[in-house]
Amino acid sequence: MTQSHSPEPITVAYTGASGAGYGLRLVQQLLLLGHPVYLMVSSAARVVLKTEEQLGLSANPEKMTEQLNQYFGTEPGLLQVFAKEDWFSPVASGSSAPKKMIICPCSAGSLAAVATGMSNNLIERAADVVLKERGQLILVPRETPFHAIHLQHMLTLSQLGAVIMPAAPGFYHQPKRIEDLIDFMVARIMDHLGISQQLMAPWGYANKPLDDDSKS
Known part of the structure; x- marks a missing residue:
């Protein structure tokens, strides 16, 4: 008799970079697949969510949870x-934090704080915990251009085992909508998490060969 295993919890953080749609779509997909999600939303991220997605969220964690459950159409519980200083939350300790965390989108400030081990708020502490426990940390920066300090922080985090995945969607799948570009990135994130996804077929499974007239 085989035992059924519940999907593992995953930590997600939204910070103040542009690209709120990426984070929303990611959490929606994780919840649809039954993964418990521990979410942190910075004050700057709430401004971005309001600006880009017309989604006004309360600063109160319980109220925000209710709002997002309604937004995603999910039942309470997952x-x-x-809050940014909830030091008694599971993500604050290596003994209970999920082994996988995504900061999406990741601001340059959050990138710097994680790279230097600042841990001044719960997002930074949660990322530090994942790194020290040798878990999987994925950061999705959305900034351009990058200067040398940004690149140095990315190199530092990569050397520590984090995955740096800039929000740079491809176009070979012939996107027709903004949502197609968002799904490209979310699919790549989920692939790296080892989570089966139906947003995008792997390369070689969906793309068609060029006609003879178009080959050059």
Whole structure:
């Protein structure tokens, strides 16, 4: 008799970079697949969510959880939002934090703080915990251009085992909508998490060969 295993919890953080749609779509997909999500939303991220997605969220974690459950159309229980200084939350300790965390989108400030081990708020502490416990940390920066300090922080984090995945969607799948570009990035994130996804077929499974007249 085989035992059924519940999907593992995953930590997600939204910070103040542009690209709020990436983070929203990611959490939606994780919840649809039954993964418990521990979510943290910075103050700057709430401004971006309001600006880009017309989604005004309360600063109160319980109220925000209710709002997001309604937004995603999910039942209460899988999603839990933590305040920026909730040091008693599971993500604050290596003994209970999920082994996988995504900061999406990741601001340049958050990138710097994680790279230097600042841990001044729960997002930074949660990322530090994942690194020290040798878990999987994925950061999705959305900034351009990068200067040398940004690149140095990315190199530092990559050397520590984090995955740096800039929000740079491809176009070979012939996107027709902004949502197609968002799904490209979310699919890549989920692939790296080892989570089966139906947003995009792997390369070689969906793309068609060029006609003879178009080959050059």
